[in-house]
Amino acid sequence: MITLNVNGRSQEIDADPEMPLLWALRDLLKLTGTKYGCGVAACGACTVHIDGQPIRSCQTPVSAAVGAKITTIEGLSTKGEHAVQRAWVELDVVQCGYCQSGQIMSAAALIASNPNPSDADIDAAMDGNICRCGTYPRIRAAVKRAAEIKRNGGAA
Amino acid sequence: MSTNRRHFLIGVGVVAAGTAVGVYVVPRLLGKHEAPFEFKPHSFVRIGTDGSFTVVLAKAEMGQGVYTGLPMILAEELDVNPQRFDIEFAPVDPAFFHPFLKMQFTGGSMSTISMYDQLRLVGATARNMLITAAAAQWKVAASSLRTEDGVVIDAKSGRRATYASLAEAAAKIPVPAKESVALKDRKDFKYIGAKHPRLDSHLKVTGKAVFGSDVNPPEMLKAVIARPPSFGATVKSFDATRTRAVKGVIDVKQVPSGVAVIAEHTWAALKGREVLQVEWDESAGRDVSTESLRTQWRALAAKPGKVGKNDGNVDTALGKAAKRIDVEYEVPYLAHACMEPMNAAALVKDGQCTLWVGTQNQSQDVNMVAAALGIKPENVTLHTQFLGGGFGRRASTTSDFTLEAAQVANGVGRPVHVVWTREDDMRGGYYRPYSVSRVRAGISADGKGIAYHQTVVGKSILKNSVIGKPILDKLGFDPSSIEGAANMLYGFPNLRVDVHDTDETVPILWWRSVGNSIHGFVVNGVIDELATLAGRDAYDFRRELLAAHPRALAVLDAAATDAGWGKPLPAGHHHGIALHESFGSIVAQVAEVSVVNKTVRVHRVTCAVDCGLAVNPDQVVAQIQSAVIYGLSAALSGEITIAKGGAVQSNFTDYPVLRLSETPQIDVRIVDSGGPLGGIGEPGTPPIAPAVCAAIYAATGQRIRKLPISTALT
Missing domain, CATH: 3.30.365.10 (Aldehyde oxidase/xanthine dehydrogenase, molybdopterin binding domain)
Known part of the structure; x- marks a missing residue:
């Protein structure tokens, strides 16, 4: 058995240590907010936080996540009140929505370390997250808005 | 969901008979302790005793916004804020069939167009019955009552009753004939035509949406x-x-x-x-390759195909033309590459x-x-x-x-x-068809476009589809293979489009805007070439060819004006313009592009769209932005190459798509001409490739007649 700390809870899973964290989260722990998009860390749909850092869970074996704090979209906030989620709703970012968990996790990590990201900062932090619906213009605006919400004391 | 909530079905089961919308209703009262999903609801709306409103969505939500836009239409006539709705996906049932196609289907940018009248009638009928119930209860004339966000109000006495409190009585009232149900005047619309937030946002930002x-x-x-x-x-x-x-x-x-x-x-x-x-x-197919198909298809394109459109006499006109071009255009197979395989x-x-x-x-x-x-x-x-x-x-x-x-x-x-893994998905076929066209076109001595003849080679999508086979059988050709060319808005007095159907093993399918993504590129590319041939401005040249279409002119003018067409641009930046009509909507785009060391950068895309009434204008903007980005990915680098009978590309590593840092500023103006409703999910895609290619020509002098740009630019 392997023990993972996911969203503040200790969880036991029966998994091959090489199993990508993505499949452990989705298939074993039924946390399906984290998505599969490419399997080769090229699209960002599977982005979660490990000790606050955004990582691609499709390329991270569960063995590498043991002992770390894993945060998924389900654990980002209890009711969707994280500054990034609020900004996303406010600016109507989503379309199909499939990539948005990953987008939001990348954005949340960005504003946690950078209270006032520039366009270049946003490009750098968000370029690994593909959106086929083309919500990029709104993502760009919403990251700025999320940073503003956070600076003004909103939940993050 | 509450298990003891009572739901009343009011004004339910509006179904279509042919194109006429008829109402049949079996008002049903759910038992007190029955869950609503224990029976097959033939209903678009259920009103709960707890004040809940459940709206059943007949269409699939894939990002295009029907989860919000369609309930808004119902809400308008029911007079309830859509924000109060719970949305459910419909079961497969004739009550939810596409009014024209007689099947449950989402596509062709038809959801709003096909359901607009139906959902208004459902909402208005339910509201009518709720008012009738209140009138009976209060013993007043129904005509003296009004409604306000889920409440029936008697202004004279000040009495108010919520829809929830009236639902049980209303459900027992015979459904009024549709002729007796008044629909709102457009000027009184509260929801339709105003920005409304997406109803699926919360589910999708919390990871709770179930795909x-x-x-x-x-x-x-x-x-x-x-x-x-x-x-x-x-x-x-x-x-x-x-x-x-x-x-x-x-x-x-x-x-x-x-x-x-x-x-x-x-x-x-x-x-x-x-x-x-x-x-x-x-x-069966190991010998198939893009290269071998190209050789065969170029030869085919030189021969006459099955004629799909033949106005005037294109041969005579070409013979008389002062100047003419004879060119080949080619677009590749494309994967849809949905984020969810x-x-x-x-x-x-x-x-x-x-x-x-x-x-x-x-x-x-x-x-x-x-x-x-x-x-x-x-x-x-x-x-x-x-x-x-x-x-x-x-x-x-x-x-x-x-x-x-x-x-x-x-x-x-x-x-x-x-x-499916991404590789399964990308290599699994069902691509936008590979298409090769030969176009002969000419201008008169005074620089007017007078003749256009396009011979298309590509595989029919419809011949393998339940929906399309009868169309193909009737016409003898697949109209989707030539759509966007045969029915172009540009008014060539002599126009012929003919087509050769092919039969390679590669499975093909409709890809956002179908034939329009192919022929919007070919037609606009040729128009630009003719404008150059005539020594004329590409915008003016288009205006002349669109003279019979005031809606198109207004759209073209809006895009050109907003982009500052003809005005100075930053050093190294160039404009290209294109216009295309598809799915009942007209879209024009001006692309501002620079090319440095063969690297194409699209800085800004200025769009204008006439889709008739925009139900949720903010989502119309979102769909145009989406369609531009989708089309731009394809134009810049999208290509599925076939070798040894299979797809060469397999993932986003070798099938690159646009990323945030490459995304231009995209401005959208909605031009409402008062014309009929058009679709919005697809029409924004066709103009972007030709607009960018026209700008590349302005920057480099190179005509891009073969997509993607990444492989064509020398």
Whole structure:
């Protein structure tokens, strides 16, 4: 058995240590907010936080996540009140929505370390997250808005 | 959902008979302790005693916004803020069939157009019945009552009654004839035409939206399929010894699409597939390659095809033309590359099949699964999920991904979820058709476009589709193969479009805007070439050819004005313009582009759209931005190349799509001419490739007649 700390809870899973964290989260722990998009860390749909850092869970074996704090979209906030989620709703970012968990996790990590990201900062932090619906213009605006919400004391 | 909530069905079951919308109603009263999902609701709206409003969505939500826009239409006439609605995906039922296609289907940018009248009538009928109930209760004339966000109000006495409190009485009232139900005047609209926030935002920012990928019925297994390396290949034999030894693998079985590895979870299925030995018979299509097709098709394009459009006398006009061009255009196969790869889950048990799938094509999926399993369609239940992108791929003409899930699950006795890897998805076919065109066009001595003759070569989509086959049989050609060319708005007095249908093994399918994405590029490219030939401005030249279409002129003018067409641009920046009509909407785009060391950078795209009434204008803007980005990905670098009968590309690493840092500023103006409703999911895609290519010509002098730009630019 392997023990993972996911969203503040200790969880036991029966998994091959090489199993990508993505499949452990989705298939074993039924946390399906984290998505599969490419399997080769090229699209960002599977982005979660490990000790606050955004990582691609499709390329991270569960063995590498043991002992770390894993945060998924389900654990980002209890009711969707994280500054990034609020900004996303406010600016109507989503379309199909499939990539948005990953987008939001990348954005949340960005504003946690950078209270006032520039366009270049946003490009750098968000370029690994593909959106086929083309919500990029709104993502760009919403990251700025999320940073503003956070600076003004909103939940993050 | 509350299990003891009482729901009343009011004004239910509006179904279409032909194109006329008729109302049939069996007002039904749910028992106090019955859950609403215990029966098949033939209803678009249920009103709960607790003040809840459940709206049943007949269409699939794939990002295009029907989850918000369609309920807004109903809300307008019902007079309830859509924000109060709970939305459910409809079961497969004639009550929810497409009014014209007579099947449950989402596509062709038709959702709003086809349901607008229907949903208004449903909302208005329900409101009418609620008012009638209040009037009876208060013993006043119904005409003296008004409503306000879910409340019936008697202004004279000050009495108020919520819809919830009136629902039970209203449900017993005979449904009024539609002629007696007044619809709102457009000037009184509260919701339609104003920005309304998406109703699926919260679900999608919290990870709670359930996509096809996320379904989790009890005891479900996961499966992947070892798929053929070339299109048309079949399994000769396989050896699953090593696969069966992988921990978690439950079974290995052959199905029509390959060899399925069924396992406790996805990782075990993938590990099992890695060590599976399959021998394929590739005789059907191993010789097929883009290169060999190109050679054959270029030769075909020089010969006359089946004529789909023939106005005037193009041969005579070309003979008389002062100047003419004779050029070839080519666009590649394209993968839809939805963010969510194809997948479907199925349980086949006791002569019944249950499907959980994100699909655009519910009725056909049910029928095809029933036929394959040898059961009746009524024994197939399909639960529509959120779609992680569709773009046409999830309206498969063969129901391929849903059907194979049923085939894999058949005999297992537990639900099986067949998941596709990105590689499976990208190499699995159903591409936008590869298309080669030869165009001969000419101008008069005074620089007017007088003749256009396009010969198209490509594979028909419709010939393999339930919806399209009768059309093809009737016309003798596939109109979608030439759409956007044969029906172009540009007014050439002499116009001929003919087509050669091809039959390569590569499966093809509608891809966002279908033929329009191909011919919007060809037509606008040729128009630009003719403008240059005439020594004229590309915008003015278009204005002249669009003189008979005031709506198009207004759209073209709006885009040109907003972009500052003809005004100075930053050093090294150039403009290109294009206009295309599709799905009843007209879109013009001006692209501002620079080319430095063969690197194309699109800085800004200025769009204007006339889609008639914009139900949710902010989502119209979102769809145009979306369509531009989707089309720009394809124009810049999108290409599926066929070699040895299969796709060369396999993932986002070799099929690059636009990323945030490459995304231009995209401005959208909605031009409302008062024209009829048009679609909005697709019409923004066709103009972007030609607009960018025109700007590249302005920057470099090179005509891009073959997409993608990345391989064409020298």
